[in-house]
Amino acid sequence: MTTEPQRLQYLEAMGLTAWVARYQLPHARPTEACEWELPERPVASPPAERLHALLDEAEAAARQPTPPPAVEPPRARTVKRARHLLGIAAPDEEASLNKPNLEREQAVPPETKPAQQPLRFTLQVTCLAGRWLVIVPGQATPDATQGQLLxxxxxxxxxxxxxxFETFRWPPMENLPVEAPLDEAREGLQAFVEGTQRRGWALERILVFGQDDTLARLLCTEQGTFELLGLPGWQGPALSELAQNAAAKRELWPTLLGWRQAWSEESADNDD
Structure with missing residues (x-):
């Protein structure tokens, strides 16, 4: 790219005068007239000669070979390598080895953790008399047949x-940063259950209709107790399976008797 001074030199060598336009700014004070002393200029050579001289200088600069990089003598390289193998280094070499390579450290980008996806699930939730929480995993609320079965x-x-039934979805909002998907989902579900106390719910037991792996990880089911919520619970077949499978219904009858007894005992405890 030709610089402005070099361009002006080419124009002057070709006999062309470069004029710079000057404008008076609005409401500006006029410049006072004065006489400028013109510097003495040497007798210039003809424009053609000056143009050819500039072209010759540019061509000579382009042909000038670049100096080769400094090559370390073979003997010096051999001695330096031998010192490194023996664990002996000169003071300047040791300082250069111990000096951190800041440019390399700045060039290497820091390791970024891959963005984690939140744990996604949807629950249909209801409560019996504010005491027993009923959970049906899935995005759709139980239909008429399943509701009648319940x-x-x-x-x-x-x-x-x-x-x-009401719907509980996780995550509550999209595009939120996630660090620990499982822990955050557990905290969200626990906060929802604790928030039901404001409605007057006093939960005593949880019933889950559906073998959902995600919900099992959240509740941490162990020996008939949901560890996350600290409440006794039951998790059985899905409503769709119970509606179509007579054997599953028969297997559920002993459980219903246990529910009847637990409901009565807990009611008596609450009355006391």
Whole structure:
């Protein structure tokens, strides 16, 4: 790229005068007229000669070979390598080895942790008389057939109705930073259950209809107790399976008797 001084020199060598336009700014004070002393200029050579001289200088500079890089003598390289193998280094070499390579450290980008995805799940939740929490995993609320099946089961067990499901989704908002997906999901579910106390719920037991692996990881089911919430619980077949499988219904009858007894005992404890 030709610089401005060099361009002006080329124009002057070709006999062309470069004029710089000057404008008076609005509301500016006029410049006072004065006489400038012109510097003495040597007699210039003809424009053609000066142009050829500039071209010759540029061509000579382009042809000038670049100096080769300094090569360390073979003997010096051999001695230096031998010193390194023996563990002996000159003071200047040792300082250069111990000196951290800041440019290399700045060039290497820091390790970035891959963005983690949140744990995603949807639950349909209801509560029996503010005491027993009923959870049905899935995005869709129980249909009429499944709702009638639940009502029949709870009536047979002597539990109070009606049922009104609401949806709990995790995560509550998208595009949120995630560091520990499982721990954050557990905290969210626990906060939801603790928040039900504001509605007057006093949870005593949890019933889960559906073998959902994600929910099992969240609740940490161990020996009939949901460790996360610290409440006794039961997790059995899904409502769709119970509605179509007569054997699953028969296997559930002993459990219904246990629910009836637990409901009565907990009611008596609350009355006392």
């Amino acid at each position: 009502s029949n089961l709870f009536q047979a067990a002597g539990l109070e109705l009606p049922l009104a």
